Amino acid sequence: MSEPLYPDFGILLVDDEPDWLGSLSLTLESCAGITNIATCNDSRQVMAILDQGQIGLVLLDLTMPHLSGEELLEQIAERHPEIASIVISGLNQVETAVNCMRRGAFDYFVKTDDDDRMVNGVLRAVRMQELQRDHREMASRFGSPEVRHPEAFSAIVTNDRAMQAVFTYAEAVARSPQPLLITGESGVGKELVARAVHALSGCRGKLVTVNVAGLDDTVFADTLFGHVRGAFTGAEQVRRGMVEEAADGTLFLDEIGDLSIPSQVKLLRLLQEGEYFPLGCDLPKRLKARIIVATHQDLAVKETAGAFRRDLYYRLRTHHLHVPPLRERRGDIPLLLDHFLEEAARALGKKKPTPPKGLAQFLATYTFPGNVRELKAMIYDAVSVHRDRMLSMESFIKAVERSQKQGGGGAVAPAARQNPFAGFDELPTFSDAAAFLVMEALDRANGNQTLAARLLGISQPALSKRLKMRQPG
Numbered sequence: 001m002s003e004p005l006y007p008d009f010g011i012l013l014v015d016d017e018p019d020w021l022g023s024l025s026l027t028l029e030s031c032a033g034i035t036n037i038a039t040c041n042d043s044r045q046v047m048a049i050l051d052q053g054q055i056g057l058v059l060l061d062l063t064m065p066h067l068s069g070e071e072l073l074e075q076i077a078e079r080h081p082e083i084a085s086i087v088i089s090g091l092n093q094v095e096t097a098v099n100c101m102r103r104g105a106f107d108y109f110v111k112t113d114d115d116d117r118m119v120n121g122v123l124r125a126v127r128m129q130e131l132q133r134d135h136r137e138m139a140s141r142f143g144s145p146e147v148r149h150p151e152a153f154s155a156i157v158t159n160d161r162a163m164q165a166v167f168t169y170a171e172a173v174a175r176s177p178q179p180l181l182i183t184g185e186s187g188v189g190k191e192l193v194a195r196a197v198h199a200l201s202g203c204r205g206k207l208v209t210v211n212v213a214g215l216d217d218t219v220f221a222d223t224l225f226g227h228v229r230g231a232f233t234g235a236e237q238v239r240r241g242m243v244e245e246a247a248d249g250t251l252f253l254d255e256i257g258d259l260s261i262p263s264q265v266k267l268l269r270l271l272q273e274g275e276y277f278p279l280g281c282d283l284p285k286r287l288k289a290r291i292i293v294a295t296h297q298d299l300a301v302k303e304t305a306g307a308f309r310r311d312l313y314y315r316l317r318t319h320h321l322h323v324p325p326l327r328e329r330r331g332d333i334p335l336l337l338d339h340f341l342e343e344a345a346r347a348l349g350k351k352k353p354t355p356p357k358g359l360a361q362f363l364a365t366y367t368f369p370g371n372v373r374e375l376k377a378m379i380y381d382a383v384s385v386h387r388d389r390m391l392s393m394e395s396f397i398k399a400v401e402r403s404q405k406q407g408g409g410g411a412v413a414p415a416a417r418q419n420p421f422a423g424f425d426e427l428p429t430f431s432d433a434a435a436f437l438v439m440e441a442l443d444r445a446n447g448n449q450t451l452a453a454r455l456l457g458i459s460q461p462a463l464s465k466r467l468k469m470r471q472p473g
């Protein structure tokens with residue numbers, strides 16, 4: 001199978017000297033991994049090539065027979081404003097450079113400049129073009145928020161609007177070579193979203209996941225970049241790094257908020273320069289994987305506190321997806337409950353049990369600090385201990401109480417703090433209001449007193465006492 005071309009769009013080199021075209025192609029390929037190159041040594045053919053629509057960036061010589069670089073610049077700016085142009089001239093004159101920039105050139109280099117400067121300029125222009133393409137793709141989806149490839153998200157059970165917006169955004173940026181940052185509390189499904197983005201990316205390589213939490217800088221470099229034989233004592237074998245494992249695919253770096261500062265520098269260099277050195281090797285290797293990172297931490301806060309590099313933070317959040325916590329999409333609880341009951345029963349070789357009435361409602365009163373992962377664990381626990389056809393409520397109540405005792409923030413979800421009596425001219429008495437409230441809670445809990453007590457924020461004995469007090473005789 002042939003190697004995929006980089007970048008996605010073509011780069012056209014225009015110069016009347018074929019030797020220069022050849023050497024520039026070689027420099028771009030060897031120093032920047034750029035392979036999607038076309039050349040043209042007749043300035044009269046340039047516009048016809050651009051009209052074919054494959055080119056995103058043009059590198060133009062200034063002095064050519066027939067049409068000069070400056071004339072072409074003007075024509076390109078007028079007919080193909082979406083294409084970026086860089087002038088590479090033999091003239092080292094400020095005035096000419098300023099003129100070219102005025103005519104819409106993205107950058108200006110002199111042929112005697114060192115290769116690094118020119119290559120970095122080309123990479124900057126490539127990145128800008130990629131971002132503009134992403135931007136156009138996202139803008140084209142504003143009018144139609146529906147998900148075009150729902151099958152890519154089939155592992156993510158949800159009916160929530162905020163999650164649908166996550167899917168639409170994920171689809172829009174899935175094919176971008178720029179990094180993607182996924183944030184959200186622990187257990188919300190960030191890894192599942194990363195998998196969906198990989199599936200939609202069209203990359204034929206695999207998704208390689210690395211949890212970077214707790215990796216010291218040397219282990220981080222070794223894990224990502226690998227090493228050559230003899231790189232350090234004990235390095236008896238060559239190790240392919242995860243960056244190479246993920247070639248033509250996706251490298252998913254989880255818990256990025258825990259990365260040490262020296263490792264952040266290494267990651268930034270990888271993203272900026274698109275190349276890396278395996279330990280003990282002097283020859284750089286090219287990054288050929290798309291990078292997705294995830295964290296449950298607030299990187300903006302870490303950046304302000306000096307624990308996360310600002311330049312890396314800005315680079316990573318080029319595309320940013322936030323997965324909302326489960327307590328902000330309680331409508332998903334019944335769906336997830338059904339999904340995990342089925343999954344757990346299958347995994348444990350049991351018949352799918354029937355959930356007790358009011359279970360979904362009970363779960364909706366809980367804040368789930370561990371999000372979907374916590375709900376899943378609760379359901380698996382309950383299914384593993386259950387014997388009858390009907391699932392018991394007990395194990396769920398115990399799990400919630402355990403979490404509350406551990407101070408896991410699992411308190412009953414605060415109800416919307418609206419005043420239910422705001423529109424009343426005449427207020428009910430205390431005892432009438434309390435009686436109505438108890439009746440309503442019992443009704444919502446389908447007569448389950450434990451659940452009704454939770455809904456009311458009182459203990460079950462307190463509710464039972466209240467009910468007894470109201471019984472006549």
Ligand SMILES: Nc1ncnc2c1ncn2[C@@H]1O[C@H](COP(=O)(O)OP(=O)(O)OP(=O)(O)O)[C@@H](O)[C@H]1O
Binds near residue numbers: 155254294295296376
């Ligand atoms: N919407 C969902 N539908 C089905 N399963 C889900 C959903 N969300 C999460 N899960 C399941 O919950 C568990 C946690 O999900 P995942 O590992 O993707 O979360 P995460 O946000 O990456 O967590 P962490 O921050 O701890 O790495 C997994 O078993 C996953 O399959």
